[in-house]
Amino acid sequence: xxxxxxxxxPIRGEPDIVMARQGVRKLTQEIGFGIVDQTKMVxxxxxxxxxxxxxxxxxxxxxxxxxxxxxxxxxxHFIDQGPGIPDLKQxxxxxxxxxxxxxxxxxxxxxxxxxxxxxTAEGKGTRVSVTRWx
Amino acid sequence: xxxIPILRMGQFLLVTIQVDMRDQLALQLQExxxxxxxxxxxxxxxxxxxALELVDSFIGRMIANISAMARMLDAETVLVGMRPAVAIxxxxxxxxxxxxxxxxxxxxxxxxxxxxxxxxxxxDADHEG
Numbered sequence: 001x002x003x004x005x006x007x008x009x010p011i012r013g014e015p016d017i018v019m020a021r022q023g024v025r026k027l028t029q030e031i032g033f034g035i036v037d038q039t040k041m042v043x044x045x046x047x048x049x050x051x052x053x054x055x056x057x058x059x060x061x062x063x064x065x066x067x068x069x070x071x072x073x074x075x076x077h078f079i080d081q082g083p084g085i086p087d088l089k090q091x092x093x094x095x096x097x098x099x100x101x102x103x104x105x106x107x108x109x110x111x112x113x114x115x116x117x118x119x120t121a122e123g124k125g126t127r128v129s130v131t132r133w134x
Numbered sequence: 135x136x137x138i139p140i141l142r143m144g145q146f147l148l149v150t151i152q153v154d155m156r157d158q159l160a161l162q163l164q165e166x167x168x169x170x171x172x173x174x175x176x177x178x179x180x181x182x183x184x185a186l187e188l189v190d191s192f193i194g195r196m197i198a199n200i201s202a203m204a205r206m207l208d209a210e211t212v213l214v215g216m217r218p219a220v221a222i223x224x225x226x227x228x229x230x231x232x233x234x235x236x237x238x239x240x241x242x243x244x245x246x247x248x249x250x251x252x253x254x255x256x257x258d259a260d261h262e263g
Contacts, residue, residue, distance in 0.1 A: 014156050021154060021188060039188060039219040043227060046190040050157070094228055108191060108227040 006064040011052050011078070020049040020061050024076065027063060031072050031134055041074060041132045044112040047105040048078040048128050056080025056126055066131070073114075073133035081125040088120060138163045140170055145177040146247055148240075152185040160196040167200055171207045177254075178247035179204050182240055184215025194229040201234045210250045211235065214243035 009023055010016060024045040028038040045061070052059045059080030066073045085091045094107045106128070110116040115131040136159060141148040147170055149163065167179060181197065183189065189197070201211040214237045216224075224230065237243035 014158055018154050018156055025187070036219045036222055039217075039223045040226065042188050043190050043223045046188065046192075047227075050190075050192065105191060108229070111226050111228070112223065 002067055003064045004067050006062065008060050008062040010058075010060050011049050011080075012058045014053070017046060017049045017053065021046050023061075024063070024074070027065065027074055028132075031065065031074055033074075033132070033134055037132060037134070040112040041076075041130075044109040044130055044132075045076055047109040048076070048130065051105045051128070052078045052080045052082075052126075055085075056082030058082075059125070071133050073131050075115075075129060075131040078128045079125070080127075084122040084124055084126055085118075085120040086122055088118065092118075137166065140166060142170075142174060142176070145175075145251065146244070147171065147174070147176045147179045148182070149179070150182040150185070154186075154188070155193060157192055160193055164196055164200055164203070168203045168207065171204055171209045176209050177251050179209055179211045180240065180243045180247060181211065181213050182215045182243075183213060183220075184217070184239070186220065187217070189216070189220050189224055191227060191229055194224060194227075194231060198231055198234055201231075205233075210247060212237050212243040212246050214238065214240055 009020055011020060021042050024042050025038060028041050033041065049061060057080065059078065062077040062079065064075045066075055092107050109130065113130040113132045117129045118126065120126040138149060138151060138159065147167065149167065170176065171179065179200065197213060204211045212235045216236065235246065237246050
């Protein structure tokens, strides 16, 4: 599965959430996503960037443009070295929150993308990967 | 510090959100609005989000909070101008903003606020009479 373009953005502070949104918006436009798909992907990125900052104490967003046969997709990885998620099943439940949010971050973001994967280890951090295809 | 301006129009407060808001800016708006509702005895708040390309759970929560806080201060909130793509995304995200009144544009939103206040006045009059 060839990656045609890739880079990363730091997530160190609140302004980086806005930068991540703007970066993802530009990428989805480059790929030619329609307005609804753009909005879904940018919103998912906003939720996951905030999670990485608030719960993961910061990290980075890596992005990759994938070309697979006739389809093009955008994959985002949100990587932090925070405390990890002790109970992943609970964290993926709508309405469950350990912090100040509404508890829609992970479960909500999952509904906005085509592919969703999460790896987490206590004390080592969390990596959330999402993909949306055109 | 950066702030979102709040305009006063008679008994109403008008807010147009035109920037991609940082979380801190959203919290500041919540604080400024409740303070002004109380100080100016505003009866209605109109929030125009027609320029917003995204409403995530944080901004959504801020809007729901403003609406609930305004209600406790005896003011009605109407959210106007939501883009269709934003509405689709919000509902899929799991945030349907229950209790928040909406209108398609500023004009309809103002009409709704006026009707609400007129109704409230009539009820008061009935009660007193």
